[in-house]
Amino acid sequence: MTKKKALLIGVGLVLMVAxxxxxxxxxYALKYNQGVVTRISLNQKNEDTMVLRITxxxxxxxxxxxxxxxxxxxxxxxxxxxxxxxIGKYRIxxxxxxxxxxxxxxxxxxxxxxxxxxxxxxxxxxxxxxxxFVLYIGSDKPISVEPVxxxxxxxxxxxxxxxxxxxxx
Numbered sequence: 001m002t003k004k005k006a007l008l009i010g011v012g013l014v015l016m017v018a019x020x021x022x023x024x025x026x027x028y029a030l031k032y033n034q035g036v037v038t039r040i041s042l043n044q045k046n047e048d049t050m051v052l053r054i055t056x057x058x059x060x061x062x063x064x065x066x067x068x069x070x071x072x073x074x075x076x077x078x079x080x081x082x083x084x085x086x087i088g089k090y091r092i093x094x095x096x097x098x099x100x101x102x103x104x105x106x107x108x109x110x111x112x113x114x115x116x117x118x119x120x121x122x123x124x125x126x127x128x129x130x131x132x133f134v135l136y137i138g139s140d141k142p143i144s145v146e147p148v149x150x151x152x153x154x155x156x157x158x159x160x161x162x163x164x165x166x167x168x169x
Contacts, residue, residue: 035059035099042117050164057157061097065148075128087122087138092145094135
């Protein structure tokens with residue numbers, strides 16, 4: 001095979017992959033006005049660490065992560081209310097500037113907007129402003145994270161992997 005033929009085949013394969021990727025993103029681009037979180041999962045890495053994975057498409061803005069103090073309230077649409085302990089004593093918060101949560105999460109939430117991520121670990125979302133949302137992760141076991149301010153997101157999509165320390169107060 002000549003170099004020219006190999007180059008044409010390579011370019012053709014790259015174009016085919018780009019077309020397939022575009023076709024899978026188009027439905028989200030048409031349905032949501034901004035980026036969307038499509039998947040949230042939590043896996044145990046070892047005895048002291050869990051990994052939270054958040055998959056997203058077409059984001060705008062940035063994200064931040066922090067451990068929530070026990071005496072801090074929780075966001076609602078236009079402010080904060082006292083935290084009722086619904087997802088556990090210990091919480092972390094992931095805040096997205098311009099992302100929405102995919103409609104598929106509505107089926108997972110109970111009447112209070114809470115859904116289970118793993119045994120003893122719960123999640124709840126809130127919309128503190130006109131755009132974006134906050135994801136609270138809670139547990140009765142001590143959990144904490146290294147803070148992140150203005151974390152960057154890949155323009156087309158990707159997965160954020162957040163290590164969560166377990167059992168360290």
